[in-house]
Amino acid sequence: SQKIEQNSEALNIQEGKTATLTCNYTNYSPAYLQWYRQDPGRGPVFLLLIRENEKEKRKERLKVTFDTTLKQSLFHITASQPADSATYLCALPPGAAGNKLTFGGGTRVLVKP
Amino acid sequence: GAVVSQHPSRVICKSGTSVKIECRSLDFQATTMFWYRQFPKQSLMLMATSNEGSKATYEQGVEKDKFLINHASLTLSTLTVTSAHPEDSSFYICSARDSGSVTYEQYFGPGTRLTVT
Numbered sequence: 594s595q596k597i598e599q600n601s602e603a604l605n606i607q608e609g610k611t612a613t614l615t616c617n618y619t620n621y622s623p624a625y626l627q628w629y630r631q632d633p634g635r636g637p638v639f640l641l642l643i644r645e646n647e648k649e650k651r652k653e654r655l656k657v658t659f660d661t662t663l664k665q666s667l668f669h670i671t672a673s674q675p676a677d678s679a680t681y682l683c684a685l686p687p688g689a690a691g692n693k694l695t696f697g698g699g700t701r702v703l704v705k706p
Numbered sequence: 707g708a709v710v711s712q713h714p715s716r717v718i719c720k721s722g723t724s725v726k727i728e729c730r731s732l733d734f735q736a737t738t739m740f741w742y743r744q745f746p747k748q749s750l751m752l753m754a755t756s757n758e759g760s761k762a763t764y765e766q767g768v769e770k771d772k773f774l775i776n777h778a779s780l781t782l783s784t785l786t787v788t789s790a791h792p793e794d795s796s797f798y799i800c801s802a803r804d805s806g807s808v809t810y811e812q813y814f815g816p817g818t819r820l821t822v823t
Contacts, residue, residue, distance in 0.1 A: 625810060627811060634817065635816055635817060636710075636799045636801070636815050636817045638814065639811040639813065642811055682749065682750070693752060693755055694752070695752065696750045697749060698748070
């Protein structure tokens, strides 16, 4: 069966350091992968989309990599700030394309000043 | 940017009553909207895909007669929880895709906290 795994343990990190989150998937061949941020009691906010033919994508202090051989995406927050503290979710479509997404369990990040 | 609103943000209802939650795309048209529920410290679970002008597509295990979805226009989808029970208490979130976009990101509403007493 299809599975998306994110580290369920919270990631505690010192301000200014780089946070690295992992998203692993099995039994998927996604055309793209997305990352979202969710704050407590709020809906997720879209951050980045990376396509299967892209190795890396950047947006400000965020960097995402996508390795379709390893079936893994890495999400990096560089020069982390306390305001980056949130839960980060990866999401994939069920097949090569399609509207709906399946979300990983999310990883909570806590950036300490 | 694309904005999705939900109403109400919080609702408390008595067991056996029905509750309607509205999801609106404010500055774009959405032929497809999605309804999720989320339990504390868990991820989002897709309940159904709402299609404008046609019937919703429900995920396995979601009772379509209990969770009624109506997508009457390109900017509004509603979820009605019928005969609510305490186990229906959850955080319900909708999302929408911009029909005019070639990318696949979803824009989420702020969520509705439902408590059934």
